Amino acid sequence: MKKYLALLLFAAMSPLSSLFAVGLPSIFADHMVLQQNASVTIWGWGKTGEEVSVSGSWNGNAVKTKVDTDAKWQVKLQTPAAGGPYTLTVQGYNTIRFSDVLIGEVWLVSGQSNMEWNASMGIDNDKEEIAKANYPQIRFFSVEHRTADGPQLDLGGNWVVATPETMQYFSAVAYFFGRELHQELNVPIGLINSSWGGTPAEIWMQAQLIKDNPFLAEAAAKLQEVPWGPVKPGKAYNAMIAPLIPYQIAGALWYQGESNTAVPHAYSEVLTALIQNWRAQWGYEFPFYFAQIAPYKYGRPYEGVIVRDEQRQTLSVPKTGMVVTSDIGNIDDIHPRNKLDVGKRFANIALNQTYGIKDRPVSGPLYREMKKEGNKIRLYFDHAENGLVSKGKELTLFEIAGPDQKFVPARAKIDGNTIVVSARGVKDPAAVRFAWSNTAEPKLFNKEGLPASAFRTDNWEIAMQ
Secondary structure, eight states: OHHHHHHHHHHHHSGGGGGGOOBOOTTSOTTOEEETTSEEEEEEEOOTTOEEEEEETTTOOEEEEEOOTTSEEEEEEEOOSSEEEEEEEEESSSEEEEEEEEEEEEEEEEESHHHHOBGGGOOTTHHHHHHTOOEEEEEEEEOOOOOOSSOOSOOOOOEEEEOHHHHTTSBHHHHHHHHHHHHHHOSOEEEEEEEOTTOOGGGGSOHHHHHTOHHHHHHHHTOOOBTTBOOSTTHHIIIIIGGGTTOOOSEEEEEOOGGGTTSGGGHHHHHHHHHHHHHHHHTSOOOEEEEOOOOOOOSSTTHHHHHHHHHHHGGGSTTEEEEOOTTSOOTTOSSOSOHHHHHHHHHHHIIIIITOOTTSOOOSOEEEEEEEETTEEEEEEESOTTOEEESSSSOOSEEEEOTTOOOEEOEEEEETTEEEEEOTTOSSOOEEEESOSTTOOOOEEETTSOBOOOEESOOOOOOOO
């Protein structure tokens, strides 16, 4: 008997005992934020048949399950209204206790360099913003850059509290978004940043979706290899998005598109597929808000503005919103340094559309329809109910064309919440384009002070040079 007990004690003390330990992915850690008022999923691994108990200190009610034949387990845990700090306890053959857990609003942010860009890289008023970034109830999780050929179970990253030391290396757009939400809603905010500079949208969704869609597959095949990151479909999704699923989120922010100017006409379908893919994998239709890329001196005429217009068209997808950045960009720098206003505009969309604070402006004027009136065209807009304004002596950047498809500069006049466009040499107008160039910085705004998006009323083929 003594020999048997000694063997048990040796086994418990040996490294082999770790084979029987329950474990969780790294998204579960001290300082994490869980979505409030939700049935959140907690999951991990263990020994087949092992009983696992999960409880939160907010109510102490334990939810139990058993590890399945694939060595996996999963439970649903009900969270209360925002608060904390709490502890989360997971008990199997071993016990794991996470401390300083907050309950609040959790947002995933993703994209390429303008989402990844942080204060240490240089933003407007960076020293001042870094110094005052003390927000104990804002938490950051930064996903490490990784790729994989198939969906992974875990990823690299950790939760940290927002301080001057951590804020300066976290997404500036996400930080300013989260700070605005925290100050307005007075709840903890969790921000998960999974982004990678210089990457196309195709790497952020499941590769099979692209393979099964001839149009998307043809567009993806045109992406050229680059030295700073992957371009093959699914590579980042597998390693940097899939391991986060099904961690409960309130919504997602997306700032990307510059790397898709190589095949600009496909962007709306690409982004739509990505949104639908993420929602399908998470299992619910969460809000998805995206930033329109800013004016910049791209190599080929129109490639930048085509992407901007494709992004505008993606607003047809339910529960989406778009931040227009044409007035806060820099045509000489693909990384505009005004990240504060981008974050605030994202926050205003979320506060209005997700949290029901309806006095927050959602968007600048968005083209809705046109009507021909003799030798003129009248343009109608959404988000122009209170009127339109020109931040200049006269409206510029409007072009008009007849059936010959030859565009010429047009006269444009604001008439209430519509615009009337005409040109002396165009007697039979057929189409209008606005801010139709890579570097256009339009001066058309609504009364709420937000800029109009570039647009075109036609669907004529545009030759890429």
